[in-house]
Amino acid sequence: MRENTRQPEAAPGLRAYGAVELRAVTRRYGRTVHALRGIDLSLPYGTFTAVMGPSGSGKSTFLQCAAGLDRPTSGSVHLAGTDLGALGENKLTALRRTRLGFVFQAFNLLPSLTVEQNVLLPLRLAGHRPEGHRAARVLAQVGLEGHARRRPDQLSGGQQQRVALARALVTSPEVIFADEPTGALDTTTAAEILALLRAAVDTPADAAGPGGTGATVVMVTHDPTAAAHADRVLFLADGRLAGSLERRPGENVPQRADRIAARMADLTARRTGPAAHPAPQAAPEPVA
Numbered sequence: 001m002r003e004n005t006r007q008p009e010a011a012p013g014l015r016a017y018g019a020v021e022l023r024a025v026t027r028r029y030g031r032t033v034h035a036l037r038g039i040d041l042s043l044p045y046g047t048f049t050a051v052m053g054p055s056g057s058g059k060s061t062f063l064q065c066a067a068g069l070d071r072p073t074s075g076s077v078h079l080a081g082t083d084l085g086a087l088g089e090n091k092l093t094a095l096r097r098t099r100l101g102f103v104f105q106a107f108n109l110l111p112s113l114t115v116e117q118n119v120l121l122p123l124r125l126a127g128h129r130p131e132g133h134r135a136a137r138v139l140a141q142v143g144l145e146g147h148a149r150r151r152p153d154q155l156s157g158g159q160q161q162r163v164a165l166a167r168a169l170v171t172s173p174e175v176i177f178a179d180e181p182t183g184a185l186d187t188t189t190a191a192e193i194l195a196l197l198r199a200a201v202d203t204p205a206d207a208a209g210p211g212g213t214g215a216t217v218v219m220v221t222h223d224p225t226a227a228a229h230a231d232r233v234l235f236l237a238d239g240r241l242a243g244s245l246e247r248r249p250g251e252n253v254p255q256r257a258d259r260i261a262a263r264m265a266d267l268t269a270r271r272t273g274p275a276a277h278p279a280p281q282a283a284p285e286p287v288a
Ligand SMILES: Nc1ncnc2c1ncn2[C@@H]1O[C@H](COP(=O)(O)OP(=O)(O)OP(=O)(O)O)[C@@H](O)[C@H]1O
Pocket: 029, 033, 034, 035, 053, 054, 055, 056, 057, 058, 059, 060, 061, 062
């Protein structure tokens, strides 16, 4: 079900390229709003990256451009080796449907469809015959065995987000883009969803990446605890990368969340405090 644009499986040199690569990406709205001012990054296969930043810093714009939902004003985006700028709308849509997964804050399930039908929707839209066993596999993966015939309004919020995650996983996507996936959930349920995203990255059996890595996850969040589940947190400020934090070996989620919250507080203070004039120019840490 992959497109021809996909790179050969397990080509050793492929690992030299990221699953998500942005080069000098800018996005302007009209003449005056510079939502992204030149983003360069490479996210390795089988990694979990969180993107944080103050309100208006460009997180959603970044996610939209990285996921091929929006086109940059300048610069290039490569997903798993495919240059999105070289694709017309039809090919871009096909790539999104077959090689990417999406999870949103509002779940975005179709209320009139059963859980199984919702999960199989990406396969249907991609023109494949939906196979019940694939829905059963991903529903088991997210802990929803036995719920296939229910409708979304018969499920809790956490269960609905599990369905959305199963729907994102059903095509074994190379990259999963998540926009505030825990924003509408309580703390315990949020932790469960984050553990499932983490598992999608850590489970080679899902074989989404070349050489059998798990999925690559890119998640926008406001929540330091959610970001603490990622391998790396990227910080955006005023449309630029303003540093990153790496996961430290042996550090637990609360400790990491504290570090992330401190960095966010620092970014926000630079923006709003007396030192915020002129606009912050934090020296970006190099992003591999
Ligand atoms: N369609 C649009 N037209 C004009 N300006 C826009 C549009 N979308 C976003 N912007 C502007 O671009 C900048 C970045 O917005 P973006 O939504 O990417 O930020 P964000 O970090 O996701 O914010 P938030 O955390 O509040 O959701 C903001 O100044 C915003 O007002």
